[in-house]
Amino acid sequence: MRQGPGPKAGGGGGRGGAAGGGAAAGCSGLPAPSFSVLTALSSGTRQGYAGSLSHDLSDGHKPAWHHVAVTADRKPIRVIAHRGASEDAPEHSLAAYRKAIEDGADGLECDVRLTADGHLVCVHDRRVNRTSNGRGAVSAMELAQLAELDFGSWKAPADRAETPDSADPERTTVLTLERLLRLVADAGRPVDLAIETKHPTRWAGQVEERLVRLLDHHPLPGEVRIMSFSARSLRRVHLAAPGVPTVFLMQFLLPRHRSGRLPPGNGIAGPGIRILRRDPEYVARAHRAGHEVHVWTVDDEPDVELCAQLGVDAVITNRPRTVRDQLARLG
Ligand code: G3P
Ligand code: CA
Secondary structure (H helix, E strand, C coil): CCCCCCCCCCCCCCCCCCCCCCHHHHHCCCCCCCCHHHHHHHHHCCCCCCCEEEEECCCCCCCEEEEEECCCCCCCCEEEEECCCCCCCCCCCHHHHHHHHHCCCCEEEEEEEECCCCCEECCCCCECCCCCCCCCEHHHCCHHHHHCCCCCHHHCCHHHCCCCHHHCHHHHCCCEHHHHHHHHHCCCCCCEEEEEECCCCCCCCHHHHHHHHHHHCCCCCCCEEEEECCHHHHHHHHHHCCCCCEEEEECCCCHHHCCCCCCCCCCEEEEEHHHHHHCCCHHHHHHHCCCEEEEECCCCHHHHHHHHHHCCCEEEECCHHHHHHHHHHHC
């Protein structure tokens, strides 16, 4: 049987330059989670939509959508920064998340993976090749190894093309989830956090176990949601922390989900924007089934407008400021 990941004695904390400085202490030797905090955070899911939409093709070009009946308590669309303000700064960098908070994002999205020594780090791909100057699978590397890599220079801003980005560790250093939790805690206002578990991974269920423990030790004023394309991952979350809101992500709309229903235990639907372009009525069906709808990745003006017209609950975007501004204009 394969051994689970775990911090090695004296290792894992990086070289002091890791954006997750102090993460090792936070991940090792955690007591069993009480879930008290997590349960208290679960109240944000809004349910009971009675909205429906009518489809009018009379203009002969594109569908026009009209709200027929929407409950009076419809809240503004929440803007969630996808991998931080990742249009402006390297994805999943501390700098990208700081910028997103400055830009007024209602929440932050991040992907998490478990390192070989048991640390949750914010990295999208299975391997580090695309977003760093290193090579290899995150799950096979220790945090100290990841902390030696440059995760930011690949995205030099146009106005700083001549400046070595290595000067700014907040743009270049691998980010631990624990460091991100601290940033959110210090934001000065409630900021939601939407954490996506990435599967498959060699550490399978240990991702959710570590995640739930870590969250239980970092109470936040905003809502914390766990998202995944993997229904199995979300089942593990439900078992470990039944009060935590979960988002079932969908790249395609499978026949069994067309009605708006989700796998048991999930309160929030997470369709890709392509699903809504093809099947805009999905939003009303999901609302009627009692689910919020959080859509990804919504960067372009027509997509933002579509989401606004359909009354989605949250948009996940690489450009939170631009999208917020557009939503404000749309009223
Ligand atoms: O927010 C959900 C979205 O991030 C899922 O796609 O590939 O960007 O993680 P991906
Ligand atoms: Ca993601």
